[in-house]
Amino acid sequence: MVASRGVRHDSMRARNLAVVLQAVHRQGPLTRAGLAERTGLTKTTVSSLVAALLEAGAVSESGAVRDGERGRPGVAVELSGHRVAALGLEVNIDYLAACVVDLTRSVRLRRTRPADNRGSDPAGVLQLLRDLVKEVTAEAEGAGLRIIGAALAVPGTVEGGLLRNAPHLGWRDVRVADLLDLPCAVDNEANLAALGELWFGSGATDFLYVSGEIGVGAGLVVDGTVFRGTYGLAGELGHVVVTPDGPACRCGGRGCLEVYAGQDALLGGLDSVAALVNALAAGDRRALDACARAGDALGVALTSAVHLLDPGRIVLGGIFAPLFPWLESPARDVLGARLGQMRGAPPALVVSSNGADAAVLGAAGMVIQRIIADPAGVLGL
Amino acid sequence: MVASRGVRHDSMRARNLAVVLQAVHRQGPLTRAGLAERTGLTKTTVSSLVAALLEAGAVSESGAVRDGERGRPGVAVELSGHRVAALGLEVNIDYLAACVVDLTRSVRLRRTRPADNRGSDPAGVLQLLRDLVKEVTAEAEGAGLRIIGAALAVPGTVEGGLLRNAPHLGWRDVRVADLLDLPCAVDNEANLAALGELWFGSGATDFLYVSGEIGVGAGLVVDGTVFRGTYGLAGELGHVVVTPDGPACRCGGRGCLEVYAGQDALLGGLDSVAALVNALAAGDRRALDACARAGDALGVALTSAVHLLDPGRIVLGGIFAPLFPWLESPARDVLGARLGQMRGAPPALVVSSNGADAAVLGAAGMVIQRIIADPAGVLGL
DNA sequence: ACCTTTAGTCCATAATCTGCACATAATCCT
DNA sequence: AGGATTATGTGCAGATTATGGACTAAAGGT
Secondary structure, eight states: OOOOOOOOHHHHHHHHHHHHHHHHHHSOSBOHHHHHHHHOOOHHHHHHHHHHHHHTTSEEEEEEOOOSOSSOOOEEEEEOSSSEEEEEEEEOSSEEEEEEEETTOOEEEEEEEEOOOTTOOHHHHHHHHHHHHHHHHHHHHHTTOEEEEEEEEESSEEETTEEEEETTTTEEEEOGGGGSSSOEEEEEHHHHHHHHHHHHSSSOSSEEEEEESSSEEEEEEETTEEEOOSSSOOOOGGGSBSOTTSSBOTTSOBSBHHHHHSHHHHHTTOSOHHHHHHHHHTTOHHHHHHHHHHHHHHHHHHHHHHHHHOOSEEEEEETHHHHHHHHHHHHHHHHHHHHGGGSSSOOEEEEOSOOTTHHHHHHHHHHHHHHHHOHHHHHTO | OOOOOOOOHHHHHHHHHHHHHHHHHHSOSBOHHHHHHHHOOOHHHHHHHHHHHHHTTSEEEEEEOOOSOSSOOOEEEEEOSSSEEEEEEEEOSSEEEEEEEETTOOEEEEEEEEOOOTTOOHHHHHHHHHHHHHHHHHHHHHTTOEEEEEEEEESSEEETTEEEEETTTTEEEEOGGGGSSSOEEEEEHHHHHHHHHHHHSSSOSSEEEEEESSSEEEEEEETTEEEOOSSSOOOOGGGSBSOTTSSBOTTSOBSBHHHHHSHHHHHTTOSOHHHHHHHHHTTOHHHHHHHHHHHHHHHHHHHHHHHHHOOSEEEEEETHHHHHHHHHHHHHHHHHHHHGGGSSSOOEEEEOSOOTTHHHHHHHHHHHHHHHHOHHHHHTO
């Protein structure tokens, strides 16, 4: 609740540009007349705003709309994929990734670099990322795209652009954004994967995205907006208490969800998720038990999460996606039994369709979200 | 994320009126020049906006400011307690309550009617409330106050103005607001008690208010705004899982916080909180054990809540306030031990200073919040 | 062909904020 | 005391942006 600034003529126009662009984004291709009706602005004003957005390459006209109605057909305006683009970045434990996405949400470019970043030096890793950015940017520019902004996903807690603690990288209090050449937002992997689900997923605008990785995280999206809490640390599902006197967790607590559903607990000695899936498919007792335990624990932790966060639905992603067939029924049973009387029906439990790319894609989605929320500021209108 | 409307000249002015009023509210008495600096508007514009707010009785001038600086002293503008007022209402299990609060947050009037509303008929109870409103309104008008809006706190879940389920009243799916004579917002007791803490408490703008009553609820305030989740059901701390295989809870789950820290569990046969406090003060073993168990359980549930919600601090209210001396140390110890490595320090655990009035006061606070957020719409400027 | 309907543009008008000038009212300095 | 300095608050011309009605354009119906 920062003291907000007054509205001036230029910010009124800035806001109206955003309103029009948002309407185009949300309600698909629309004519100027349709936009006027939906925004409450006059046709004149909308025409002027659309002209500015066309000029900036944010929208394009897509030929006449012949809708069978009588009267002069309108010209549909839609988001343009030809000029404005967003750069999504990710530093993770065993790879670096980048992607370029245009305003129509088409993924135009995707690059991954395997790397071993455990206990690494931030400067060195970010140098590699910088190289990757350079390469990807050059290629995008070759395709006529203008990269308007970037966002970076990291596996750790982020507070106001500062990477506080990434246990698996071994990084602490790193100003990652400052080490790149371009202005870049930074956020937690789980939050950005949630945005990935929002922008490249099923179309739902209210859900809890559960990201199974080495740790377990979650990102809550309510009405199309990520909920971050007071310090940006919300959504740490991995350390929700499942069994108060359970096994010790690396966080200092006991019986956290991560102890049962973290990657190490699930793999139980196997060396990859693929191996685990094979073992499960083959009916391996130990693997099945580990999954059943994880599913139960997930159900318990999600029960608490549903009571506290009230998500519209629950989307399982990361390593939980390939394991979904084995996790689903225990988790759903626990959730259904425990939520019981309290609400109509428990939230739907579904699997994410974005694979390992969720976080990079979400990073690009966040940039697109910003462009649409403030085209005047971002595009210099 | 409803399709937002465009900004027109009148909404620009409406917004600027709100910006000025918010600045006056948050930064105490300010001169026009000070307002101009903080809002980014020119002195001319601020003068014009302040004139409108003076006219409407929302602010008043409070004499010259002699601040020791040289130059002409400004005239301080502050919220006015003379005209605009808000009505807070509450229906609870054993009483009805109403209060009238002016814009300076002075409680001008407070009335409570004892009643036994368990398993009651909504229409009958709301008839009594209507009488109470009539009485209180008349008295407020006698004092020259104009009641601008009302809000009602109820002990149950509320979804978009509809009271879904109030187990202790025995009410289900009641359109409470429609049964009163005046336009009235309706919300959950815990959410409104949280707003009570925001408007009449310590001044913090980020906290989780934990409301101990017959059940246990919570309201999360982030940056001065209540977080409600997707359907308005967020903050059900009472059913966060503490022990997955603990005793059965009325919600259908097992080992929920409410089983350990609900009023029934704490009283353990005693017939009032006062009696329990006496027993605790006298060193009664059973009472002390019940409190220790409740404190531990609270610590566990709050650990999960902190990980998921990331509150700035935790405020204990309702029956937890008088019991705070006995709950504090077990809860704080559990929280401290379990949060361990994950964050700098666990959030502060404090006691609310608002007594049983928290929810009615918060209801009035919600109305004041609306007036300040949109003076033009509410006051007809 | 002609009427009706809807889309999009043009232009004069209205609402609001800005920027500068100016009156006002203190303190500071001599 | 009296002028210089400094800051507040208001008036007025000008700038920016949206509005509303008139007008042109392009279709379908009769």
